[in-house]
Amino acid sequence: MTERFIAFEGVRKSYDGKSYVVRGLDLHVAQGEFLTLLGPSGSGKTTTLMMLAGFEAPTHGTITLDGNRIDSVPPHRRNIGVVFQNYALFPHMTVGENVAFPLKMRRLGKAELTERVRRALDMVRMASFETRRPNQLSGGQQQRIALARALVFEPQLVLMDEPLGALDKQLREHMQLEIKHLHGRLGINVVYVTHDQSEALTMSDRVGVFNDGTLQQVASPHALYETPANPFVATFIGENNAIAGEVVELSGQNCRIRTTDGSVIAALAGEGLKQGARTTLVLRPERITLSPALGSPNCFTAKIDELIYHGDHLRLRVRACGCDDVRVKVPATQAHSFQASGAEIGIGWAPEDCRALALS
Structure with missing residues (x-):
């Protein structure tokens, strides 16, 4: 070739x-x-x-x-x-x-x-x-x-x-x-x-x-x-949540990010990330799970703002980790478990499913 x-x-x-x-x-x-x-x-x-x-x-x-x-x-x-x-x-x-x-x-x-x-x-x-x-x-x-x-x-x-x-x-x-x-x-x-x-x-x-x-x-x-x-690539390709924060710990390919409300998120470190720098943490809606097990690295409380029906899945707009627009994609089979807007739910995700990117 x-x-x-x-x-x-x-x-x-x-x-x-x-x-x-x-x-x-x-x-x-x-x-x-x-x-x-x-x-x-x-x-x-x-x-x-x-x-x-x-x-x-x-x-x-x-x-x-x-x-x-x-x-x-x-x-x-x-x-x-x-x-x-x-x-x-x-x-x-x-x-x-x-x-x-x-x-x-x-x-x-x-x-x-x-x-x-x-x-x-x-x-x-x-x-x-x-x-x-x-x-x-x-x-x-x-x-x-x-x-x-x-x-x-x-x-x-x-x-x-x-x-x-x-x-x-x-x-x-x-x-x-x-x-x-x-x-x-x-x-x-x-x-x-x-x-x-x-x-x-x-x-x-x-x-x-x-x-x-x-x-x-x-x-x-x-x-x-x-x-x-x-x-830019993260938000242009597919759908991504973008959560603002600061790098409080950096260890090889792993890092910890403090968001504007004080939440600390374990994530993968993107290229060029530096200790103490501002960052955007990107997270796909389908990687967020509901009611994560206690003790999981990333486990937070979220408040539902909106539920949107898409046939094969349900989309939730929630407030969490200092971000007013976190989107969660949930299979339609779980739709019955949600209450109306304003309810609080537990959400979480694996550190390897989110990435902290350096700001240009």
Whole structure:
């Protein structure tokens, strides 16, 4: 496996020569990897994708693909397939003609063109729709055709910019798995942009989290969820409780945090944490247990502010450890055990389920 199939080295992008929308980007992508760029609007993820596609040029730094510099190569010579949110299908062409278009631009012979179109449509399970036009297709079907068109010329790399953003929830989740399985079968490189955290965690080998033009962390979905590098990643990926406190004891990977109401919490220590420093302690709602055993390291009294029914689970908003908005996720089977808002309950969690992060 080539560990640096794609490489951004010191890449910066500015449109006005003063402020940067991408800052000091160093990012390497291995051969065959599915990498998702995730972040809020304006964070730099789409600009990064557009620089890789060739639609934007970096202001500083270099971009290489399979060992070759491409930052000055025009888009049509990069051998990259691109899928956009709006599909960009030609309305006057049939499905087959849309998929064949990149091959015609490459002047392939008729026999090979026909065979490749057939294979590409089979790949996305749309072979029976070859003679239809885009306006005769559903959103999910149009997205499959856009994907087939991006794959038909056998590119080194496929880029996808919010490709499922226009689909409803059920179809979106179905297409996530379709794209993931297709990637697994073909072994191609995919760089995918989304602002949907669930989508990123579901589909990716690794996820790069952007904020304010800077790559905050790049890691596997499991590592991002369990060991976020900083408070931004912790609160952006999934749902997290953020509890303010001060480091009162630090011993290797373990620490103790005193919160604003004087509670002391045993936790794991994030990178760069220092004795006496202010910190944000992050804790997933599903890791909090009710009525913990007496003598547990983290055992506190909480006051219920709100109960919210979600079908398969119940969410509680409680006040505890000096925080007015601690969220607890409870299975629906335990819903009968709760009283109305204002009741006091016992909550707790294991030290390894919470992490104290250094503030930047």
